[in-house]
Amino acid sequence: MQKPEDRTHRDLGLTRARFLTGAACAGLAVAVLPAGAAGAAEARKAAEASRAAEARPGLRHRGVVYTVGEGGTPATAFSTARMRRDIRAIRDRLHADTVDVTGDGVERLTATAAEAAERGLRIWLQPTLGDVPEQDILDHLAETGRFAEGLRRQGAAVELSVGCEFWLFVPGIVPGADVFERIRNLQEGTVDPVAMQRRLDRFTERAAAVGRSVFHGPLSYAAAQEDEVDWRLFDIVGIDYYSCFPDRTSYVRELRRYRRWGKPLAVTEFGTCAYVGAPETAGMGWDVVDHGKQPEEIKGHLVRSERTQAAYLTQLLDVFSSVGLHAAMAFEFVTPDAPHRPGDPLHDLDMASYSITRTVQDHPFDPASDWHWEPKEAFHALARRYALEQRRDAAHGEAAAGPA
Template sequence: MQDEGISRARFLAAGLAGAAGALLPAGSAAAKERWGLSYRGVCYEVTDGETAETGWNATRMRTDIRAIKDRLHADSVSVFGDGAGRLKATATEAAERGLHVWLQPRLADRPPHEILDHLAETGRHAERLRRQGARVHLSVGCEFVLFVPGIVPGADAVERIRNLMSGNYDPQQMMRRLTAFIAQAAKVGRSVFHGPLTYGAAEGDEVDWRLFDLVSVNYYSYFQDPARHVRELRKYQRRHKPVVVSEFGSCTYKGAPQKGGMGWDVVDYDKPKPEIKGHLVRSERTQAAYLTGLLDVFEAMGLYAAMTYNFVTPDAPHRRDPRYDLDMAGYSIVKTIWGTENDPTSHWHWQPKEAFHALARHYARPHRRLDPA
């Protein structure tokens, strides 16, 4: 039944366009015929890995960026993570390959002033690329509630998620602190970067979008009826600014799309060897169908850009034994194959999943680009 529900998301283009038009405000710019995304791409993480072998590597990065351009047929890449050097090198490589670049520093669990300094350094590099003729947007960060200490209780993102889910926080205090930090980040971003600016908001975040040129949301909702996605997303179009789905994705097992942004929470890390909880059934088809179904919705609505989360997760290897197939709990569109069962070694590599091939076919379709004025 779950696979049948996902297949319903793949409406014919005309039907989706009709649903989008019927649900958008009459006479609005978004209600006019604007078929197709301006930018279609993938998120690429540069944060260092858990081991020396799975950490960021310039040679691997260049190979990955070539694959994103030439094999995935993406025209855009969201470069995110921490480490200004890694961010700069990856963004430069992507720009030189002719890709449009979304650059998003994501320093986590550090004092707020360090996070803002990290943003400033990254933003200055984005401005240099822009002046050299690169197509680049700067995102000042992502879901600050999770990554910036002091907005909600918790020593790290996982602990903050648990506190949010259990109600162990003050909602009014959280919103005051979040709003203040977003404003600080926007001010820093504007001071160093003079191109289009945005922020990767979580669904439901209250953001003063007057501070930014584009409205961006990390979107992990699941509905069998595509019209429900249109209803959820149209509120972002009411800002009369280009709308970006800065992240959308699914893990790789049956039922994963229904779990949305918490699909990863199926691994028992207390075991001697991290183990999948329960009896999940691996399904690359489920992941692929969810991604392409959402792309049909985004294109029918004429959104500005959409970035699939995520390209590769080196520390979540695919294994034949389902109990230890950590790739099932990952959002990546390629599966990591370690050199040995328990050790990545320097010879680990990735292989495309069904999602990679489905996206490649989708991204290879002709489309027109509508850049903000």
């Protein structure tokens, strides 16, 4: 069994849903800042901007999350050659115009961002170093941000996110030596929510200041849905979104509350897993693997359903398009440490993955095996929708230009 201290960034990312669920159960979710805090004039501007955005249907930018972590084994470690092929596929096969480059390691982040810029993609660059001292996290952000600024000055379309859900990844906001202790403390109700919010606010302000000091383009942050964030610090409101409602109206109503600051709204993550019932888990779909078994096993008797995953993503895209979001990034392109094992539902770890592609090993159960990805139904569904939005953009551009 993999020890907590040996877990990869991919594992830490999966634990964020558990963290948020624990926080909600402990009564730690808090209300967002009122728009009126910035004054009546800004409140009026916020309302006007929100109405204007909803009057313009369509997604302004369409993307996918691409994680650049170290990988759980040497076989799944970051590969520059593989990354370059993936970036081309994101542009040419998925028809995305944006790639959310996230993870840790400045070299991995910058190499991927540079490749995306070379391919003409818009870049949402989000360093997410965690479980190290605060200053190390801020230094990692600064170095990544300086590179982003260099790309921006060269003409690339770049937006910088200062991080993702700091209350989980940054030590000291929630007591605990690592993410697992922090989650446990939250679930046991031993955390002072007022003190936690104060520490979160302080670090968020520091991160925003660092981002501003090195990067002069649009700045954002990826928050959980119930996070309290002073969005006056940022240019774009960023939300990791995993709600599931039976009707479109409920989605629209929920998304509308994030428009009160009068700023563009980006959904920095959305998605679900490929089994029946996964969307109803509200972000906990990954929590179906028994890591105590060797090899790891899927718990329960899940029914694989790529159609379920694809339907949920397209349902959300319908909603996002109708309310005129600034951007939406599907989570995620590939999860190499969760291989698909056809005909073996007990060990088909891809069912617990949010990836829109399935990882297939040349030699199943061999951690040293090479692998490749294949598109799931969700990939094809996104590609169709993104291509449609692409054609709409082109048509609007031609109409705006007028006759030659």
